Amino acid sequence: MSVLGLGLLSPIAVHALKSPPAQGSSQRTSLVVPTASGKVKGQAQTGYDAWLGIPYAATPTAADRWTAPRPAASWTGVRDATRFSDRCVQPSGWDPGYEKAITTEDCLGLNVYAPQGSRADAPVVVWIHGGGFFGGAGQDTNPRKFVQQTGAVVVTVNYRLGPLGYLNLPELRAENANGAGNYGLLDQQAALRWVRSNIGHFGGDSKNVTIAGQSAGGSSVCDQLASPTAKGLFARAVIMSGSCGLQSAAAGEAQSRAFVQEIGCATAPDVLACLRAKPATAIVAAQLKAPVRPSLGGTAFPTDPGTAVTAGAFTRVPVMLGQTNSERGLFTFQNYDYLGTPMTADQYTQAVKSTYGTNADKVLAEYPLTAYPTPGQAWTAVQNGSTSYDRQQLMARLSRWVPTYAYEFAESDTPHFTSIFRLQQQSATARDFPFGGAIHVDDLGYLWDYLGQTLPYDDDQLELSRQMITFWDHFTATGDPNGSGTPNWPKYRTRTGELMSLKACDTAPSSDSPPAACSKVTRGFAQEHDLDFWGNLGMS
Numbered sequence: 001m002s003v004l005g006l007g008l009l010s011p012i013a014v015h016a017l018k019s020p021p022a023q024g025s026s027q028r029t030s031l032v033v034p035t036a037s038g039k040v041k042g043q044a045q046t047g048y049d050a051w052l053g054i055p056y057a058a059t060p061t062a063a064d065r066w067t068a069p070r071p072a073a074s075w076t077g078v079r080d081a082t083r084f085s086d087r088c089v090q091p092s093g094w095d096p097g098y099e100k101a102i103t104t105e106d107c108l109g110l111n112v113y114a115p116q117g118s119r120a121d122a123p124v125v126v127w128i129h130g131g132g133f134f135g136g137a138g139q140d141t142n143p144r145k146f147v148q149q150t151g152a153v154v155v156t157v158n159y160r161l162g163p164l165g166y167l168n169l170p171e172l173r174a175e176n177a178n179g180a181g182n183y184g185l186l187d188q189q190a191a192l193r194w195v196r197s198n199i200g201h202f203g204g205d206s207k208n209v210t211i212a213g214q215s216a217g218g219s220s221v222c223d224q225l226a227s228p229t230a231k232g233l234f235a236r237a238v239i240m241s242g243s244c245g246l247q248s249a250a251a252g253e254a255q256s257r258a259f260v261q262e263i264g265c266a267t268a269p270d271v272l273a274c275l276r277a278k279p280a281t282a283i284v285a286a287q288l289k290a291p292v293r294p295s296l297g298g299t300a301f302p303t304d305p306g307t308a309v310t311a312g313a314f315t316r317v318p319v320m321l322g323q324t325n326s327e328r329g330l331f332t333f334q335n336y337d338y339l340g341t342p343m344t345a346d347q348y349t350q351a352v353k354s355t356y357g358t359n360a361d362k363v364l365a366e367y368p369l370t371a372y373p374t375p376g377q378a379w380t381a382v383q384n385g386s387t388s389y390d391r392q393q394l395m396a397r398l399s400r401w402v403p404t405y406a407y408e409f410a411e412s413d414t415p416h417f418t419s420i421f422r423l424q425q426q427s428a429t430a431r432d433f434p435f436g437g438a439i440h441v442d443d444l445g446y447l448w449d450y451l452g453q454t455l456p457y458d459d460d461q462l463e464l465s466r467q468m469i470t471f472w473d474h475f476t477a478t479g480d481p482n483g484s485g486t487p488n489w490p491k492y493r494t495r496t497g498e499l500m501s502l503k504a505c506d507t508a509p510s511s512d513s514p515p516a517a518c519s520k521v522t523r524g525f526a527q528e529h530d531l532d533f534w535g536n537l538g539m540s
Helices: 011-018 144-150 162-166 170-175 183-202 216-226 249-263 271-277 280-289 305-311 329-335 345-366 375-399 418-426 428-432 459-478 531-536
Strands: 032-034 039-041 043-045 048-055 078-080 109-115 122-128 153-157 204-214 236-240 319-324 404-409 499-502 520-522
Touching: 032 183, 039 048, 048 144, 109 144, 109 183, 122 183, 122 216, 122 459, 144 153, 144 459, 153 183, 162 183, 162 249, 162 280, 170 271, 183 204, 183 216, 204 216, 204 459, 216 236, 216 305, 236 459, 249 271, 249 280, 305 375, 319 375, 319 499, 329 375, 345 375, 375 404, 375 531, 418 428, 459 499
Parallel strands: 039 078, 122 153, 122 204, 204 236, 236 319, 319 404, 404 499
Antiparallel strands: 032 039, 043 048, 048 109, 109 153, 499 520
């Protein structure tokens, strides 16, 4: 898919390549680039240059565990920047590269990708990876085709995960009120401050930064929108398959206390000393039984992002947001069939009751088991409906305050993302599972190579990839996805509910017609996902 980038620079990108640098900006002419901490030397690839593993904050180990990020130490000479920094501590998973638990804490690095040649003031995209706030790394995303096609500079970031990123205890709040519960989110802000100070040396415009992320990364973007201390660090935001909300400090503390108990520090005379003495292997083992997620706290995250968005009390920048059309099909597979235990009828009933409480009987009546081939498909439909309702509400709330462009990735015939695609080559269970459409993560491969593998897209899907990159290019450069060569994408309005349905055409191989994308504006999102029902339940 790298051929998509050849000769397809947008007008904005061409201007960035050809125009003389603005007064006071930097113009990169070498793979050796200065930063505030010292010089780094990257590597030239086909059509782009990359600087990998640049430390943006000090290593948070030992006594520095559970502290807010601090500046990275300076170095003399030229630092090699051709290898990724270590991934942050996390358990094993099904993604390639994550077959074993990762126990390295020296992980606060970022990667910079820039188009080749002399240029200045290119738009900058800072990508925040997903992974449920307990997995993943910046290196999972290779943005080469995005960089080649658009001329933008892309930065991918590691940030602390799991208990090391989000422990929230009174003892930690006593040490530093601004950090407990959200160290990993503060890492993201530290990376954004590094970008503001240094990205001009790589050809990027520090005043034209878009923060973007998917899943937990998308939720992180909304968290940063609501954070007073992130104001001024970005000019636009992209939320892909993410939500707006942080659990309370009390809920975070309850999770953290359970983790402290599990790791064996609950009765220690000095709980923090006990925790800081534990090896990373023990932390990974304990978090499997007592997971910890981000929570509110401090001056950085004083208000729930959902509340902030509703009230308009957030950084008001243009926002693009959306989802895939079967977000929850992945999780039905992951939690049941992948484990060899497909959901039963009793499990379906119990899942609905535990999730929807007093509304459970209405949900069971709207989604009866008799209407679906399997209980798992019924559960996917229920979850797709309620998740889509939440997304629609977020679209509406954001659109009240800022230019908002909403989409649904509806290319249901797409090869699924790398991990599922690999499983399908090996397992009939994965091949035969009814995912119900494009699942969580499927859209990422259309913007950049994900997890080191280019998937076997057909020619129409390659055209959809080119079109999506063009939309994202326009948005990250101007705050508006519209431009020449793409369908008109209206701002989201609750009155119409219009959003962009992103999909490929189905051109016959023998056709005289060229391959094409078939994206179009639709008003069918509410009907497709039964949103009138979910709205009448009084969900919010």
